[in-house]
Amino acid sequence: xxxxxxxTIPGRRILQIKGLVQGNTVRAKHVGRxxxxxLKNLIGGELTGYTELLVESRREAMARMLAQxxxxxxxxxxxxxxxxxxxxxxxxxxxCYGTAIVVDQPAQAAAATPPVPPQRPNPTNA
Amino acid sequence: MDSIFGLAFFILLILVGMIVGTGxxxxxFRRLAEREARFKNFLVTNLRTIPRxxxxxxxxxxxxxxVIATDYFKVFTAGLRxxxxxxxxxxxxxxxxxxxxxxxxxxxxxxxxxAAIVWNVRxxxxxxxxxxxxxxxxxxxxxxGTALK
Numbered sequence: 001x002x003x004x005x006x007x008t009i010p011g012r013r014i015l016q017i018k019g020l021v022q023g024n025t026v027r028a029k030h031v032g033r034x035x036x037x038x039l040k041n042l043i044g045g046e047l048t049g050y051t052e053l054l055v056e057s058r059r060e061a062m063a064r065m066l067a068q069x070x071x072x073x074x075x076x077x078x079x080x081x082x083x084x085x086x087x088x089x090x091x092x093x094x095x096c097y098g099t100a101i102v103v104d105q106p107a108q109a110a111a112a113t114p115p116v117p118p119q120r121p122n123p124t125n126a
Numbered sequence: 127m128d129s130i131f132g133l134a135f136f137i138l139l140i141l142v143g144m145i146v147g148t149g150x151x152x153x154x155f156r157r158l159a160e161r162e163a164r165f166k167n168f169l170v171t172n173l174r175t176i177p178r179x180x181x182x183x184x185x186x187x188x189x190x191x192x193v194i195a196t197d198y199f200k201v202f203t204a205g206l207r208x209x210x211x212x213x214x215x216x217x218x219x220x221x222x223x224x225x226x227x228x229x230x231x232x233x234x235x236x237x238x239x240x241a242a243i244v245w246n247v248r249x250x251x252x253x254x255x256x257x258x259x260x261x262x263x264x265x266x267x268x269x270x271g272t273a274l275k
């Protein structure tokens with residue numbers, strides 16, 4: 001599965017658009033992490049426990065999105081976006097969405113479109 | 127008696143926040159500058175379309191995130207600033223730290239997978255609420271983009 005946040009995938013042609021796919025998680029920070037974080041709030045700096053939690057929930061949300069895409073029979077997701085919102089002081093939502101598409105294989109694309117000559121710099125002082 | 131003790135404790139917290147927090151921040155900025163030097167030659171843009179010259183490259187998503195907390199002193203000075211208005215400098219540096227950290231982690235992921243170009247970079251920001259008050263306890267920032275190999 002190819003996942004990008006651009007509208008197209010370089011060198012590939014979009015054969016079919018399957019539609020919007022999405023995944024989300026609402027995560028709560030557990031008490032131990034909250035206590036450590038509130039201590040950290042005195043002196044500032046990175047909240048490592050929360051960063052780990054954010055990474056985990058990001059993976060979870062993306063996995064759900066990719067599972068949806070797979071179910072639709074897509075082989076790529078383009079224009080992926082993330083959105084986060086804090087609901088209460090204890091929980092935050094992470095939401096991830098994109099467009100599931102079917103793209104061709106690179107060999108197919110090369111055969112279908114004529115090769116582009118390599119770009120040359122303009123002869124400015126010729 | 128209680129109020130005097132409370133005030134002393136409050137001042138102590140502010141002093142600890144000021145001294146340790148400022149030290150940590152300065153150290154973080156130094157580390158950020160060191161790590162950013164490695165990515166000087168990277169091409170990073172927030173343009174949406176990938177130009178034709180990169181057509182035969184492999185594209186994949188790279189993500190970096192960071193959660194950074196304010197210190198007690200900054201919360202205090204920001205509260206003072208709220209009285210008079212104007213730029214809240216202490217939170218400006220907080221946002222800058224979080225953003226630079228997140229994009230560095232994104233670039234490190236790109237580099238570890240052999241890419242030196244990141245297209246269509248986007249940021250996503252959330253402020254986390256502190257435990258006791260309505261003031262932000264910190265910010266979480268996600269930076270993501272399409273790496274081209």
